[in-house]
Amino acid sequence: MPEPKEIGHQIKFPNTLMGLFKKGWWEIPEIMASSCLGLLGIGLGFIAVLNYVKNDGDNREYKKVYMIMRPDDPRVPRLKNPVYTQYKG
Structure with a gap:
């Protein structure tokens, strides 16, 4: 019997x-x-999310919910557009 040809x-x-x-x-x-x-x-998406979190990415200038912070709060220097209001009583 012959061998099959490759x-x-x-x-x-x-x-x-x-x-x-x-x-x-x-x-x-x-x-x-x-x-x-x-x-x-x-992998690139994971790196992008880490950079977003590391650079305080959820610090938007215009928010749906406003938060009032004390002047000595450590997050105040990181605000993009802080608005200071002087209340006179």
């Missing part, structure tokens, strides 16, 4: 995690590339 070229990948990664890039490059871009987007 069609095209056969590529062997090792049975390791890196071999599985290389085989994925060889067989389904669209899925691997979109997965990498998705993970990159999640």
Whole structure:
């Protein structure tokens, strides 16, 4: 009985995690590339949220709910447009 003829070229990948990664890039490059871009987007989004929180991002000049603060409150220097009202009694 004759041996089956090989069609095209056969590529062997090792049975390791890196071999599985290389085989994925060889067989389904669209899925691997979109997965990498998705993970990159999640990472950049996480970094953006951390920077937003670190830089006191929820300090809007115009708010729906107003808060009255004492002058010695530590948050007062971080206000974008503080309005000081002098009450004379």
